[in-house]
Amino acid sequence: MAAGQRGYEACTGCSLCLLACPVWRATRDIRLTPHGRARALQCGATADELAASIDACTLCGACEPACPQDIGLVAMITGLRAELARHAPARVASVRDRMNDRMAARFAGSAAEIRLLPDRALAADPVLLGRVARLFGGDGKVSVAADDGSDIALALEAGAEISEARLERFLVPLRGARRLIVGDGMLVRALRGWLPAVRIESLGVAATCTAAVRDRLRASDLYVIEPRAYHADQERLVKYYDALRLALGCSMNLDLQRLAIPTTAGCLPAALGRSSVDVRDQARWILEGREFARIVVEDLNDIAAYTAVTDKPVVHLAQLI
Amino acid sequence: MDIPVIEPGVIPPDHVAPDALQGIRRQQTNPKRWDGAGWTEFAEVLRSAGIEVVEQPSLRGTFATDAGGTAYGMPHGVVIARSAVQVADLLRAAQAHRVPVTARGGGLTTEGESVAFGGVLLDMTGMSRVLAIDREGLTVRTEAGIFWHSLAEVLRRQNLDYLSAPLNLTSSVGGTLGVGGIDVNSARLGCSADQAISLQVVTPTGEIVECSDTQNPELFQRVILGYGQFGVITEATLKVRPYTPLRLHYFYYTSLRTAIEDLQLLDRNDASDYSGILTMMDKVVNLLVAFDSDAREAAFMTAWRARLRGHGEAAVALRMAAYYALHPWRLGEALFLYERRRKLFPEFRRAEYTRGGVMFDRTVVFSRAVWKFWGGRQMVIPDLAASEEKFVEAVLRGNAVCRKYFRHYTLYCVGIKLREDHRAHYELSCVPPDARERAYGCEFEPMIGDQVIARDRLQSFKNEIYDIGVELGTSYYRFGGMMKGYVRRVFGDALVDKHLAHKRRADPAMILNRDVIF
Structure with missing residues (x-):
């Protein structure tokens, strides 16, 4: 839990977290929300009793900046998932295997000032990854981290234990970087805690700071913010994106509370096919009533979600250049 | 506290509020819990109709209290509302088995009105x-x-x-x-x-x-x-x-009476689209005035602005500085006001919601502030709803009670336009019977923060506010739940009995929200 955040005991039941929760929107079932979990925990519920609720969370993080009591709601979920994993290690066996594989791999270091950590989807698309790297200066100035830490991101989301050895192996090459551009929202949040001396930015923020991307964004675009990184630093980023929106005139996937509405396409429950949120329904809700000619996404996972519900072009930030 | 020596055989004074509870017995305890007779059969009937009944204690506990955080009760089971047909099935079964049903929306009651003391809690947020x-x-x-x-x-x-x-x-x-x-x-x-x-x-x-x-x-x-x-x-x-976004103006007063008079002046003359008073104790009284259009704002500036006696923020800050310079023993209060202003005011002016004097999404701005700066484990908000003529006195007397009980509190006052064609709706409601055209409401909200205050003390505070209402012949917004002891005193037996008779006809087993009013 981050400094200044409080535990579930502080929940007053105000329900503000529900307003931004995609699981609530899909189910209208308070048991599956941060409010429901916190109140149940206050009444003595165990992680096992709340397993369905814990598994349902998409970890978009929108509830956290919405909470007036500053409860660490993301840490609450990852902590509860870790507790479930301790009780039933088989839940995270595949994640452990993935981390063991990474321990066996050989990764080269880099002397570049900027280190790019793509998320799993971007890492799997070498052409697009190359474009992203060029956006930040190309060879010599930026290097794509050979160890992208996607297994660690998955472990964070699943509540699997990350061994000190694996974490150290992941972090050592990153400590020399001055600037770290991170594609995975879960990692953005965690890396800020692990590497406080390194300037860590989400891919979306870093890209929209470049003239190449800003010049190609249009007022008729619907710009889709990746929610996890945004909500991890919402107090600061709400101002950044508001200024961007004003400068460009485009619309964004923000609700009235200025929280980023997620499609939830990239979350673990969706990957496992067990999500209570219909990704297409979320995409439709984001588009409802909005006028736009093109959708620009920060997260590659969102492309499929939007192309399924609109005929308008859907592109990733890197495809703008 | 200075507790006097009590001679044997003498009933001691009430240290909490010696002059409160005028004939009203303390009602701060929860209503009697329903004994559960027939619950199993009732739950079985619901399940056989395909209705999910949540009985796991920790999950029922989600609904154990309301926003007030002073009334606690546990339902025997929770049903999440999914359709009118499902709700109808539930109510029919509840009538047959005489099981109490407590309907709950946001659960933002403060007197336990949406807390189930046994029976079934119907969570309406499912619809x-x-x-x-x-x-x-x-x-x-x-x-x-x-x-x-x-x-x-x-x-x-x-x-x-x-x-x-x-x-x-x-x-x-x-x-x-x-x-x-x-x-x-x-x-x-x-x-x-x-x-x-x-x-x-x-x-x-x-x-x-x-x-x-x-x-x-x-x-x-x-x-x-x-x-x-x-x-x-x-x-x-x-x-x-x-x-429409809002064009907002704040006027600051150091006198509650003057601010209320100006509020009523604006309302009487339809001079603004939005108006209300929000205070920091009775020291900084903020009259909010806002408009839906430039034209309305311009008309206000021309015809009404000069008639308001409020000041700008800088002017009121100077006056406050002078006041506290002459009253140095109130330094603590001055520091509180300064700190409050430092934290609260930026929240109302966040750049992403306010631009060029125009506020977007006012409910988000206000509601975030409400929960952030007034929310807590306990929220007690007694109120008085009065006719225009009685409102100043009601607020001033209520303010005196707040000062007596709490170091820090807030008052929130607004006017409420009435509909003559809805006069029948207003019987036994928050609308005072003597109000014509417009009523006024004032909420008295102590700032409790993370403290936990004894229910007796909170109840005494509420009683003392509500006693003012009895004396002045006002009404209340929150007269249900723990405050229902006031219903007959304020509305009179004849009116209450009339509505009770309606209730008995409509709800023969008296199952629906049964402890709220009657």
Whole structure:
């Protein structure tokens, strides 16, 4: 839990977290929300009793900046998932295997000032990854981290234990970087805690700071913010994106509370096919009533979600250049 | 505390509030818990009808208290509302098995009105989808468990907005229609309950009925401002309007009386679209005035601005500095005000919501501030709802009670336009019987923060505020639950008995929200 955040005991039941929760929107079932979990925990519920609720969370993080009591709601979920994993290690066996594989791999270091950590989807698309790297200066100035830490991101989301050895192996090459551009929202949040001396930015923020991307964004675009990184630093980023929106005139996937509405396409429950949120329904809700000619996404996972519900072009930030 | 020596055989004074509780016995304890007779059979009937009944204690505990955090009760089971038919099945079974049903929306009651002391808790937020928007007719049909904010999210995509709603994101539409709902535009547009055009209601005996001013009007009269006694509102058709951001102005006063007089001046003359008072104790009194259009703002500036006696922020800061320089023993209060201003004011001026003096999404701004700066484990908000003539006295006397009990508190005052054609709706409600054209409400909210205060003390505070209402002949917004001891004193036996007779006819087993009013 981050400094200044409080535990579930502080929940007053105000329900503000529900307003931004995609699981609530899909189910209208308070048991599956941060409010429901916190109140149940206050009444003595165990992680096992709340397993369905814990598994349902998409970890978009929108509830956290919405909470007036500053409860660490993301840490609450990852902590509860870790507790479930301790009780039933088989839940995270595949994640452990993935981390063991990474321990066996050989990764080269880099002397570049900027280190790019793509998320799993971007890492799997070498052409697009190359474009992203060029956006930040190309060879010599930026290097794509050979160890992208996607297994660690998955472990964070699943509540699997990350061994000190694996974490150290992941972090050592990153400590020399001055600037770290991170594609995975879960990692953005965690890396800020692990590497406080390194300037860590989400891919979306870093890209929209470049003239190449800003010049190609249009007022008729619907710009889709990746929610996890945004909500991890919402107090600061709400101002950044508001200024961007004003400068460009485009619309964004923000609700009235200025929280980023997620499609939830990239979350673990969706990957496992067990999500209570219909990704297409979320995409439709984001588009409802909005006028736009093109959708620009920060997260590659969102492309499929939007192309399924609109005929308008859907592109990733890197495809703008 | 200086506790005097008590001679044997002498009944000691009440140290909490010696002059409170004028003839009212303390009512701060929960209502008697329903004994559970027949619960198993009842739950079985529901399950056989395909209705999920949550009985796991920790999950029932989610609903153990309300926003007030002073009344605690556990339902035997929780049902999440999914359809009017399901609610009707539940109510019919509840009548047959005499099982109490407590309907709950946002759970933002403060006197335990939405807390179930046994029986079944019906979580209406399960029915919270917008069903249809008529852009030409400017109406919306929605399931009634929806939060006002969720409704606003949907309406905004059509560039529409609701008319008036509580300054709270998570009040539900159904709950609000049952009790009133005030906003800073209520002086012009009336309370939220007066915005309803028609309702789908499930009666306590399980009939699904559509009602409005013309269709089943008697039921409509009973359900609107009916404190949940005469049916569960499952759907509502509400008026809506085109969305407009606000042009906001704040005027600062050091006198409550002057600020209220100016508020009433503006309301009487329809000089603004929004008006309300929010205070930091009685030291900094802020009159909020806002407009939907440049034209209305310009008209105000021309005709009314100069007549207001409020000051700008800098001027009032100077006056406060002078006051505390002469009253150095109140340094603690001065520091509190300074710190409060430092934290609170930026929240009302966040750049992402306010630009060039125009505020976007006012409910988000206000509601975030409400929860962040006034929210806590306990929230006690006694209120007085008075006619225009009695309002100043009611507020001044209530303010004196606040000063007596709490170091820090806030007052929130607004006008409420009344509808003569809805006079029948107002019987036994927050609208005072002697109010004509416009009523006024004041909420007295101690700032408790993370403290936990004994219920006895809070109850004494509330009683002392409510006693003012009895003396002045006002009404209250929150007269249910733990404050229901005041219902007969304020409204009189004849009126209460009349409504009780209606209730007995409508709800023979007296199962629906049974401990709230009667």
